[in-house]
Amino acid sequence: MSDSAVNTENPLQIEIFPSRILSPETAQKLLSEVYKVDGILRVMVQGQRLPTEVGFGPGTGEKVEHPQRKAIEVEGQLIELKVNVGRLRLEVADAEVKEKVREVCEKVFPFPFEFREGHFMKKKATVTDYAKLGPNADPTLLGMVDPKSGDYKNLIFIKKKEEKESEDEE
Amino acid sequence: MVYNPQYYPGATSVAINRRKHISGDLEKLREISDEDLTAVLGHRAPGSDYPSTHPPLAEMGEPECSVREMVEATPGAKAGDRVRYVQFADSMYNAPATPYFRSYFAANNFRGVDPGTLSGRQIVEARERDMEECAKVQMETEISCPALSGMRGATVHGHSVRLQEDGVMFDMLDRRRLEDGTIIMDKDQVAIPLDRRVDLGKPMSEEEAAKRTTIYRVDNVSFRGDKEVVEWVHRVFDQRTTYGFQPQ
Numbered sequence: 001m002s003d004s005a006v007n008t009e010n011p012l013q014i015e016i017f018p019s020r021i022l023s024p025e026t027a028q029k030l031l032s033e034v035y036k037v038d039g040i041l042r043v044m045v046q047g048q049r050l051p052t053e054v055g056f057g058p059g060t061g062e063k064v065e066h067p068q069r070k071a072i073e074v075e076g077q078l079i080e081l082k083v084n085v086g087r088l089r090l091e092v093a094d095a096e097v098k099e100k101v102r103e104v105c106e107k108v109f110p111f112p113f114e115f116r117e118g119h120f121m122k123k124k125a126t127v128t129d130y131a132k133l134g135p136n137a138d139p140t141l142l143g144m145v146d147p148k149s150g151d152y153k154n155l156i157f158i159k160k161k162e163e164k165e166s167e168d169e170e
Numbered sequence: 171m172v173y174n175p176q177y178y179p180g181a182t183s184v185a186i187n188r189r190k191h192i193s194g195d196l197e198k199l200r201e202i203s204d205e206d207l208t209a210v211l212g213h214r215a216p217g218s219d220y221p222s223t224h225p226p227l228a229e230m231g232e233p234e235c236s237v238r239e240m241v242e243a244t245p246g247a248k249a250g251d252r253v254r255y256v257q258f259a260d261s262m263y264n265a266p267a268t269p270y271f272r273s274y275f276a277a278n279n280f281r282g283v284d285p286g287t288l289s290g291r292q293i294v295e296a297r298e299r300d301m302e303e304c305a306k307v308q309m310e311t312e313i314s315c316p317a318l319s320g321m322r323g324a325t326v327h328g329h330s331v332r333l334q335e336d337g338v339m340f341d342m343l344d345r346r347r348l349e350d351g352t353i354i355m356d357k358d359q360v361a362i363p364l365d366r367r368v369d370l371g372k373p374m375s376e377e378e379a380a381k382r383t384t385i386y387r388v389d390n391v392s393f394r395g396d397k398e399v400v401e402w403v404h405r406v407f408d409q410r411t412t413y414g415f416q417p418q
Contacts, residue, residue: 018332020332020333021331021332021335021340023334023335048342049342051342054343056324056325057324057360058212058324058360059324059343059360059361059362062361064344064361065344067347084334
């Protein structure tokens with residue numbers, strides 16, 4: 001695994017922003033296809049939260065069995081989606097990998113999508129990261145979760161079968 | 171000469187739709203039974219009597235008052251109904267209504283209503299049967315699309331979220347969903363499960379929603395493309411600036 005936090009080759013970060021929020025089936029298809037591409041360093045999934053119960057109002061505590069909250073299988077790992085996937089942020093090795101990811105998106109999405117390069121995840125540890133995670137923190141964790149939230153234990157990692165790769169769902 | 175109210179300027183489809191919403195001259199697109207409406211509102215059991223908060227006005231012996239004599243009470247007020255609410259969220263992706271136009275509709279067409287306008291939702295508070303009357307018109311006519319609008323009493327977010335793949339506005343609490351081409355609601359507006367499945371009707375197609383919307387969007391009818399509207403908005407802003415300036 002490429003250690004992006006200390007990597008001097010400066011990997012690219014890209015964001016995939018489809019014009020529709022994705023069904024679990026499309027999300028599974030997209031993630032599976034993205035994982036087949038070599039040179040993906042980190043993947044982060046972001047979207048609207050899907051609660052298990054009503055959290056506000058007179059119906060507080062009622063069960064919500066949202067049809068979008070399904071288990072999906074990526075790289076042989078079964079994960080229950082806690083979000084309705086709306087955005088993917090990736091760290092990739094170089095521009096060639098980026099173009100391969102773009103091809104995957106064109107293949108998977110039946111609707112338009114935005115595909116942009118930018119700076120979406122932290123590349124270096126901040127003082128807060130150092131304070132929360134210590135000096136020997138896993139650099140792949142950086143920028144995946146707000147360090148002040150203390151939510152690292154809720155992260156779900158999907159590792160690539162052959163190589164060590166990680167994905168975070170929040 | 172007959173006076174014709176001029177509700178809104180403009181010649182585009184959006185301006186025409188805005189005039190329709192404000193005037194209440196609306197096309198009925200679907201049928202929702204009173205019992206189904208009562209169920210999704212969730213304020214009382216369908217078929218039950220309206221609970222009251224005071225005796226009927228006729229029995230109360232009201233004080234002598236010229237205003238009370240001039241203004242007839244609404245049916246809900248006459249019967250002493252409780253004040254209850256209905257709240258809608260409308261998607262910014264070409265939903266037929268927007269919060270402001272729901273409020274203009276309620277205030278122009280119904281008496282005894284208290285519309286509240288927020289960025290992503292719109293609430294009408296009124297005596298229960300008056301509110302139901304207002305809610306029914308909104309549910310049955312072109313003001314609402316079952317997929318792009320939603321009756322949401324709590325956790326209303328979804329109006330600014332991208333649509334789902336099936337073209338339905340996201341609902342975190344899964345109150346309604348697309349099943350066999352129609353939108354089915356099986357929870358009330360605050361997401362308490364119902365013992366019935368209410369058919370809210372077929373969603374509008376993308377083309378129909380674009381035709382019926384009251385939202386100016388650059389990818390549909392742009393605001394700048396409606397010269398008369400721009401002119402009047404400028405005029406309103408200009409005049410409120412001029413006449414609002416009060417040096418002490």
